[in-house]
Amino acid sequence: xxxxxxxxxxxxxxxxxxxxxxxxxxxxxxxxxxxxxxxxxxxxxxxxxxxxxxxxxxxxxxxxxxxxxxxxxxxxxxxxxx
Numbered sequence: 219x220x221x222x223x224x225x226x227x228x229x230x231x232x233x234x235x236x237x238x239x240x241x242x243x244x245x246x247x248x249x250x251x252x253x254x255x256x257x258x259x260x261x262x263x264x265x266x267x268x269x270x271x272x273x274x275x276x277x278x279x280x281x282x283x284x285x286x287x288x289x290x291x292x293x294x295x296x297x298x299x300x
């Protein structure tokens with residue numbers, strides 16, 4: 219496979235994973251799949267990360283994300299056992 223094909227597949231996989239996070243967080247349902255709202259929210263997030271509060275929100279949001287991943291992982295393990 220050519221280098222550009224490998225890079226394209228990696229990029230595609232990355233974009234799909236990011237889209238999956240938007241869906242997993244419930245954003246699509248909460249916004250009724252309104253792309254302007256979703257994009258606006260992401261622009262707001264980027265602005266927050268670039269602000270003086272950037273380090274604080276990065277830490278806060280990172281912790282919330284880890285908690286959500288852990289809760290999901292533990293929920294899946296419980297459902298597999300039953």
